[in-house]
Amino acid sequence: MRDSLQQLTLTRFREFVREPEALFWALAFPILLSVGLGIAFRNRPAEIVHVAVNGNPAAVDTVMAVLATSKAVSAEHLQATQARLALRTGKVALVVNARVPHRVEYEYDDTRPDSRNARVLVDDILQRGVGRADVYPVTERYVRDPGSRYIDFVIPGLLGMGLMGNGIWGIGYAVVDARRKRLLKRLMATPMSRWEYLGSFVLSRFVFLVIEVMLLVGFAALAFGVPLRGSIVQLGVICALGALAFGALGLLLAARPRTIEGASGLMNLAMMPMWILSGVFFSSENFPRAIQPVIQALPLTAVNDALRANMLRGAGLDVVGPEVAIILAWAVVCFVLGLKLFRWR
Numbered sequence: 001m002r003d004s005l006q007q008l009t010l011t012r013f014r015e016f017v018r019e020p021e022a023l024f025w026a027l028a029f030p031i032l033l034s035v036g037l038g039i040a041f042r043n044r045p046a047e048i049v050h051v052a053v054n055g056n057p058a059a060v061d062t063v064m065a066v067l068a069t070s071k072a073v074s075a076e077h078l079q080a081t082q083a084r085l086a087l088r089t090g091k092v093a094l095v096v097n098a099r100v101p102h103r104v105e106y107e108y109d110d111t112r113p114d115s116r117n118a119r120v121l122v123d124d125i126l127q128r129g130v131g132r133a134d135v136y137p138v139t140e141r142y143v144r145d146p147g148s149r150y151i152d153f154v155i156p157g158l159l160g161m162g163l164m165g166n167g168i169w170g171i172g173y174a175v176v177d178a179r180r181k182r183l184l185k186r187l188m189a190t191p192m193s194r195w196e197y198l199g200s201f202v203l204s205r206f207v208f209l210v211i212e213v214m215l216l217v218g219f220a221a222l223a224f225g226v227p228l229r230g231s232i233v234q235l236g237v238i239c240a241l242g243a244l245a246f247g248a249l250g251l252l253l254a255a256r257p258r259t260i261e262g263a264s265g266l267m268n269l270a271m272m273p274m275w276i277l278s279g280v281f282f283s284s285e286n287f288p289r290a291i292q293p294v295i296q297a298l299p300l301t302a303v304n305d306a307l308r309a310n311m312l313r314g315a316g317l318d319v320v321g322p323e324v325a326i327i328l329a330w331a332v333v334c335f336v337l338g339l340k341l342f343r344w345r
Contacts, residue, residue, distance in 0.1 A: 030162045030216050034155060035223070049118045050074050051094040052083035059098035066129030072121060083107075093118035102130060152227065155220045156307035157280035162212055163239060164274060164300050167246025168267050170208075171201045172254035176263040179254075179343065195339060201247060209243045210236075217311075230310035234317050238310060241327045242303040248334035249299065255341040274300035302326040 053063050053075050060077055067075040075096075078086060086092045087107065093114045095107035104126065108115035178184050213236065220226035228235070253270055257263040277291075278284060278300035287295060295301055302323040309315035309323075317324060 030158050030212070031219050034151070034158055034216065034220055048072060048074050049094070049114075049121055050076070050092045051096055051118060051122055052076050052078045052086050052092045053096045053098060054078055054080050054083045055096075055098040056100065059101045059103075062101055063096055063098045063104060063126065066126055067122065069129065070125045073125060094122055096122060151220070151224045152312060153283075153308070154281060155216070155224075155226050156311050157304050159213065159216055159239070160242065160278070160300055160304040160307055161275070161280050162216065163209070163242045163303060164246045164271060166208065166212070167243055168250040168253065168271060171247050171250035172263055172267050173260070174201065175251065175254035176257050176260055179258060180260065201251065209239055213239050226311070228311050229314035231316065235307070235310050237317065238303070238306045238320070238324070238327075241324060241331065242299070242306075245299045245303070245327045245331040245334070248331045248338060251338035252334040252341070255338045256343050258343075274298050277301070279304050297326060299327055299330040302330075 049072060051067070051073060053060050053067070054077065064075055064077060067073050076086075076092070080097075083092070083095045084107070087095050087109070093108065093112070097105040097107060099105070106119050106123070108119055110116060217226075217228060217235075221228060249270065250267070253266045254263050257266060277287060277295045278298050280300070284292075284295050284301055284304075306320040306323040306327070309320050
């Protein structure tokens with residue numbers, strides 16, 4: 001490594017360490033977010049469904065008696081106005097109007113998943129209560145192995161999101177801030193080459209990459225039992241390639257802007273679609289098939305898919321070859337374009 005590149009890389013490292021806010025967002029925030037999500041979506045018994053029952057007193061008594069046989073439902077007798085108010089304010093998921101014995105009307109918001117589920121559950125209880133029998137025998141087997149929980153899904157997404165944020169913001173902000181302070185103009189008078197200056201930003205990220213991955217993955221494994229079924233070395237390779245890709249994208253976004261506001265707008269414009277589409281908090285498969293090719297081509301989608309394949313399925317680099325190819329393509333194209341478009345003044 002040339003001495004100028006080494007000194008520039010050390011400079012980037014010192015700049016980052018001297019910013020406590022940057023250390024918090026890069027290292028502490030992903031762990032705090034994983035704690036919150038892990039507690040919110042921890043394994044727990046099925047929630048009790050709250051419903052309101054109103055109508056003819058005799059019919060209401062029959063419905064209430066049948067629903068009382070199930071521990072999954074909490075039924076409350078309310079007048080029609082009170083029942084609709086409880087439904088509108090979210091206190092109950094379903095209103096059962098029982099005006100005639102053995103005949104009910106369900107009142108609910110079909111756009112609410114909890115209301116739709118409550119309708120199916122309550123109807124099943126009532127139908128069984130009047131003698132309906134299952135003619136199709138079924139059995140159940142509960143699967144609660146590590147790797148199938150929400151926290152197992154979200155940890156690789158948080159890791160990918162951290163790589164993206166640190167690469168784009170950590171590098172892009174520093175470059176534009178140096179341009180704004182006219183430091184780049186002074187550096188042009190030194191023997192330093194352009195690629196060394198830009199490369200120092202990317203190399204400096206690897207130090208924090210190791211710390212970030214070890215902290216988040218280690219904490220998730222100890223606190224929540226998140227599995228790491230793949231090779232640690234291959235996980236490190238995927239993270240390193242992801243850091244390179246996002247670092248190169250950060251350089252490209254910061255190549256021309258002269259103000260922090262302008263750079264912030266470009267960086268948010270680039271990251272916002274990936275936050276939503278790339279499967280950080282929920283699967284990217286939820287989006288329409290028509291836009292799946294675009295989603296799969298995003299660098300964060302490729303990083304998240306590769307991380308989940310390694311951590312949850314134990315897949316090697318040969319299995320995630322397509323994702324690795326997408327990550328490398330983004331890294332090479334963005335770095336080359338950033339090098340050509342970079343503004344020193």
